[in-house]
Amino acid sequence: MKALLLEDKGKVFEMKVGTVDKPAPGKGEILVKIVATALNPVDYKTGNGGNPNWTFPHILGLDSAGIVEEAGTDVTNVKVGDRVVYHGDLTKKGGFAEYGVTTAHTVSLIPEGISFEDAAALPTAGYTAYQTLFHKMHASKGQTILVHAGAGGVGGFAIQLAKNAGLTVLTTASSANHEYVRSLGADHAIDYHEEDFAEKALEITNGLGVDLVLDTVGRDNADKSLKALAFNGQIAFIAGPPNVNDAISFAHPLSFHQVALGSVHQSNNMNEQRKLAEMGDHMLSLLQDGKINALVEKVISLEEVPEALAELSTRRVKGKIVAKIN
Ligand SMILES: NC(=O)c1ccc[n+]([C@@H]2O[C@H](COP(=O)([O-])OP(=O)(O)OC[C@H]3O[C@@H](n4cnc5c(N)ncnc54)[C@H](OP(=O)(O)O)[C@@H]3O)[C@@H](O)[C@H]2O)c1
Numbered sequence: 318m319k320a321l322l323l324e325d326k327g328k329v330f331e332m333k334v335g336t337v338d339k340p341a342p343g344k345g346e347i348l349v350k351i352v353a354t355a356l357n358p359v360d361y362k363t364g365n366g367g368n369p370n371w372t373f374p375h376i377l378g379l380d381s382a383g384i385v386e387e388a389g390t391d392v393t394n395v396k397v398g399d400r401v402v403y404h405g406d407l408t409k410k411g412g413f414a415e416y417g418v419t420t421a422h423t424v425s426l427i428p429e430g431i432s433f434e435d436a437a438a439l440p441t442a443g444y445t446a447y448q449t450l451f452h453k454m455h456a457s458k459g460q461t462i463l464v465h466a467g468a469g470g471v472g473g474f475a476i477q478l479a480k481n482a483g484l485t486v487l488t489t490a491s492s493a494n495h496e497y498v499r500s501l502g503a504d505h506a507i508d509y510h511e512e513d514f515a516e517k518a519l520e521i522t523n524g525l526g527v528d529l530v531l532d533t534v535g536r537d538n539a540d541k542s543l544k545a546l547a548f549n550g551q552i553a554f555i556a557g558p559p560n561v562n563d564a565i566s567f568a569h570p571l572s573f574h575q576v577a578l579g580s581v582h583q584s585n586n587m588n589e590q591r592k593l594a595e596m597g598d599h600m601l602s603l604l605q606d607g608k609i610n611a612l613v614e615k616v617i618s619l620e621e622v623p624e625a626l627a628e629l630s631t632r633r634v635k636g637k638i639v640a641k642i643n
Pocket of ligand 1: 357358359362441442445465466467468469470471472489490491492494509533534538554555556576577578579629632633634635636
């Protein structure tokens with residue numbers, strides 16, 4: 318089969334399309350003819366850093382949508398011909414290829430009317446936003462949330478999910494993206510280049526601070542975000558923790574949540590793994606009902622993926638880029 322080949326760790330931007338054997342599904346697994354695979358920062362990060370479980374050439378790509386071609390033994394929830402989307406296991410070969418193998422219990426069926434490209438845009442960014450808001454912070458109507466990097470994939474889904482759930486949404490974005498983040502549902506857009514986002518969040522909330530923060534940027538940003546949190550506020554971090562020890566205070570109690578979406582594949586915890594499928598099912602239904610947008614800004618070819626990953630690594634990309642494969 319045709320696949321985009323990573324010849325060694327660190328060679329992400331030099332990947333070329335080549336030919337490798339088609340994989341075969343094992344027990345509880347399915348073979349998927351991939352139609353679309355979305356790009357994510359995790360692709361260039363792991364591609365550059367490598368993984369001890371990989372053999373080379375490796376195939377990157379975690380978020381794929383396609384058609385079930387073959388089912389291994391013990392698969393009961395999907396059948397040949399079903400349209401599915403899934404978040405793959407980063408220790409295994411991925412979806413920048415004509416075919417991919419994944420565990421059947423982690424896939425979601427794509428409803429009628431939703432394109433493979435839109436479905437593929439969901440998993441890494443969308444499920445991370447979903448898990449953070451609803452499984453970790455238990456976001457609820459009437460709360461305020463500061464979503465960092467609202468123009469990015471995770472931020473864009475978080476804004477939409479939070480708005481749908483009845484929260485007031487503050488977000489950080491460059492001023493050129495303020496109209497965009499408002500179109501996704503942000504009530505307040507803060508230009509983090511020009512303003513101190515923590516001070517601005519306090520000003521917007523009349524000094525109370527926000528109930529929730531989703532930090533998608535990194536340790537320093539997460540640290541600074543603590544200043545914007547309300548009494549009993551919660552922060553979830555996906556790109557590095559704040560300095561938790563220094564932040565523990567009897568006078569200003571906070572809660573901290575780590576989110577590491579894909580590591581569930583290595584957990585041997587089937588209940589937690591099934592949540593990937595459940596989150597997918599719910600997000601696909603929101604997409605079908607027109608309540609969220611899949612954020613797809615660009616559809617590219619498999620050959621164009623390395624250049625697009627280089628662009629993504631500048632951290633200036635808005636929304637999602639998806640590769641059309643079959
Ligand atoms: N732990 C997990 O499970 C998990 C899951 C998914 C993603 N992640 C990580 O989360 C991060 C976010 O991923 P992503 O897919 O949303 O893509 P991304 O490439 O990080 O997002 C790009 C956006 O970030 C914005 N941005 C850059 N620096 C910023 C800053 N200092 N403050 C506010 N916004 C900033 C840019 O917006 P402007 O142009 O408007 O500035 C750009 O649109 C990545 O590091 C990714 O690896 C972790």
